[in-house]
Amino acid sequence: MTGSWVMWDDRYTAYDFGPGHPMHPSRLDLTHRLCDAIGLLDHADVEVRSVVPATDEELLTVHTPDLLAAVKEASQDPGAATGRHGVGTDDTPAFRGMHEASALAVGGTLAACEAVWTGAARHAVNIAGGLHHAMPAAASGFCVYNDIAIGIRRLLDLGAERVLYLDLDVHHGDGVERCFWNDDRVMTVSIHETGRALFPGTGFPGDTGGPRALDSAVNIALPAGTGDEGWLRAYTAVVPTIARAFRPDIIVSQHGCDCHYADPLAHLSVSMDAMAVAQGWVRDLAEETAGGRWVALGGGGYELVDVVPRAWTHLTGVVTGRPVDPGLPVPESWRDHVAEVYGREAPTTMGDRGGRAISYGSWGEGYHPEDPVDSAIMATRRAVFPGWGLDPFFD
Numbered sequence: 001m002t003g004s005w006v007m008w009d010d011r012y013t014a015y016d017f018g019p020g021h022p023m024h025p026s027r028l029d030l031t032h033r034l035c036d037a038i039g040l041l042d043h044a045d046v047e048v049r050s051v052v053p054a055t056d057e058e059l060l061t062v063h064t065p066d067l068l069a070a071v072k073e074a075s076q077d078p079g080a081a082t083g084r085h086g087v088g089t090d091d092t093p094a095f096r097g098m099h100e101a102s103a104l105a106v107g108g109t110l111a112a113c114e115a116v117w118t119g120a121a122r123h124a125v126n127i128a129g130g131l132h133h134a135m136p137a138a139a140s141g142f143c144v145y146n147d148i149a150i151g152i153r154r155l156l157d158l159g160a161e162r163v164l165y166l167d168l169d170v171h172h173g174d175g176v177e178r179c180f181w182n183d184d185r186v187m188t189v190s191i192h193e194t195g196r197a198l199f200p201g202t203g204f205p206g207d208t209g210g211p212r213a214l215d216s217a218v219n220i221a222l223p224a225g226t227g228d229e230g231w232l233r234a235y236t237a238v239v240p241t242i243a244r245a246f247r248p249d250i251i252v253s254q255h256g257c258d259c260h261y262a263d264p265l266a267h268l269s270v271s272m273d274a275m276a277v278a279q280g281w282v283r284d285l286a287e288e289t290a291g292g293r294w295v296a297l298g299g300g301g302y303e304l305v306d307v308v309p310r311a312w313t314h315l316t317g318v319v320t321g322r323p324v325d326p327g328l329p330v331p332e333s334w335r336d337h338v339a340e341v342y343g344r345e346a347p348t349t350m351g352d353r354g355g356r357a358i359s360y361g362s363w364g365e366g367y368h369p370e371d372p373v374d375s376a377i378m379a380t381r382r383a384v385f386p387g388w389g390l391d392p393f394f395d
Contacts, residue, residue: 003045004320005115007108007126008032012051014101015128017093022265023142027301027308030338031127034309035316037331038324046320047121054106054150061157062149062179064137068099071144075099086138102144105129109147110154112295117158117250123283123294125319127312130254130299132173133200140175141200148297149179152252156185164248164290165189166239168278169256169299170266172203176254177217182210187218187246191234193259193268194221194376205379208387215387218242220380223372224267228274228353229360230373231259235278237363237377241395243289245388251286255279256299257311265302271352272307273326276314283318294319305338306347314350326351367393 013025035041041048059068067085074081074094081088088094095101105128112124132148133141152163165180167173167190180186195201209216220234243251261269279296286294296319301308310330317324328350338346368374381392 002119002122003047005112005121005124006035006041006046006048006316006320007051007112007124007128008048009051009104009108011101011104012108012128014097015105016101017095017142021093022302024304026342027304028128030305030309031312033337034313034330034334037334038313038317038328040313040316040320040322040324043320043322049111051104051108051111053100053103054110054145058110058150058154059103059106059145061153062136062146063134067137067139071099071102071139086135086140087144091141092139092144098144105131106145106147106150109151109295109297113151113155113252114158116293116295117155117160122292123286123296123319125296125316127298127315130169130256130297132167132169132254132299133171133175135175135178141171142300143175146175146179148176148252148254151295152176152180152186155250155252160249161185162187162246162248164243164246164251166251166253166282167191167256168259169254170259170263170268171199171256171300172219172221173254174200174202177203177207180213181217182212184209184213184216187216187242187248189218189239189242191220191231191239192222193226193266194223197224198266205376205383208383215384218380218384220376222268222376225269226373227261227269228271228358231268231270232274232277232358232360233363233373234377235281236360238380240285241390242384242388243285245390248290250293250295251282251290252295252297253282254297254299255312255315257301257307260301260303260307260311262303262307263301272310272314273351273353274358275311276318276323276326276351277358279315279318280323305342305344310347310350324350326353327355
């Protein structure tokens with residue numbers, strides 16, 4: 001059987017907005033080191049693949065020439081960046097080599113998408129990808145180029161007729177939604193903290209797609225404080241049902257781990273264990289609806305030691321067919337590296353809950369209108385289910 005690809009290049013860590021910026025590249029290096037320490041990369045059916053940067057022609061399938069010109073100019077002279085096209089803002093500061101580092105992340109996602117579509121790999125993961133806020137004409141929210149939209153565009157060009165994009169980041173996947181707002185070949189599903197409380201301030205249930213793509217955008221906007229039970233309930237109450245109706249050829253998923261309770265930039269309260277459960281569900285959904293074709297990407301996540309490396313190591317384990325037990329001790333070699341380089345005490349296990357089960361119930365057991373999470377779920381079901389011939393209460 002075709003194995004899995006893990007996209008990796010040491011140059012990924014050049015995507016660096018500088019000291020003090022929340023999106024520090026240490027999170028990528030620490031993840032790759034943790035995957036290696038656990039032994040996820042040492043199998044004959046797992047290929048760690050080097051990466052080639054995306055070309056200008058590939059970037060221009062989604063982005064405007066003016067954005068590329070602004071990024072390249074800032075890449076050569078960061079001090080000259082003025083915020084034009086979103087380059088050089090407080091969120092997305094300019095840095096030397098910005099174009100090359102951003103094109104490399106896109107290249108990893110393009111290769112992953114092509115490999116899965118052509119059958120060279122069954123699944124693929126690119127933790128440097130998932131840059132979902134970049135718009136066609138502007139960098140935004142720490143994202144310079146939108147590797148996801150460029151990867152999906154390549155899948156469509158290769159013959160995919162229906163691509164399901166699933167975004168589990170705490171922030172709304174606004175850039176990808178914008179790119180395919182009026183394209184009924186792509187369904188975008190985003191589970192996020194409500195835009196009333198969090199950047200980018202979008203992604204409400206009534207935002208369901210353009211006139212040529214009605215009900216192709218699915219937004220589940222959860223209240224601040226939503227924990228494991230509510231977060232998993234939101235997934236089960238919407239995602240499998242709408243995915244079965246859409247019948248995708250392939251699933252592309254974004255696994256930002258900033259929904260974790262320790263993340264400093266958001267307000268959900270999800271554990272490592274729940275994220276690992278959801279990752280397994282995405283794999284199972286791909287098996288059920290898309291012939292197993294699945295591309296998994298990174299995304300947000302700003303607790304750089306305790307959260308991101310463990311979350312994306314779990315993701316790599318799921319992608320490569322060797323899910324990591326949350327009760328597994330974190331390897332001492334990795335913890336020693338964290339102590340030596342970062343002067344911090346690292347987590348001792350791969351989970352947070354100490355083996356305690358998560359009870360999220362079933363939508364079929366009943367809708368509770370007094371519960372803020374259930375109300376958020378029902379708003380989404382009411383908005384999009386009827387367009388697919390589904391009953392918001394019972395399907």
